[in-house]
Amino acid sequence: MMLLTMTDIEIYKINTIKNVIDKRISGVDAAALLNLSPRQVYRLTKQYLKHGAEGLISHKRGQPSNHHHSYKFKQHVLDLVQIHYQDFGPTLAHEKLTELHAISVGVETLRQWMITDGLWLPHAKRKPQVYQPRYRRDCVGELIQIDGSHHGLANF
16 A cells, blocks of 8 residues: 655545535536636546545656756856856856857756855845945034036025
8 A cells, every 4th residue: 555645735625526426516616616627626536536546646746847957967057157157147147158158047047056056145145235324414404415507506
């Protein structure tokens, strides 16, 4: 027997499909509860009857994404960035990698790789800049704004 790990949503989905099979609720009502179409509920019901609870669990769980890059490719890209574009941001580094090295990788993917490798600090993690405070003037009107135009100098 195989151990199944299920999310709360999948458990709720199984209970709802059981209610459809036992004719406690209709497929249309189940579709509204699960935020699916009636056709999808019908398909899930068939899968449940054929395979049991395993039929409703995603078989892609625990497997790598179809869009992932290999570790070797990731290291090659990060080595190029570290050697040639160490002080570049992710967007400019992406443009240079595409132009000069014919490497196609998404900007956000490159940004995440650079963050984990320590080549880029996101704005939220950077230390805030310390600004010199401007203290209040003693008298009202002591700070005069001059725009540099000649027509306003006659009044002073």
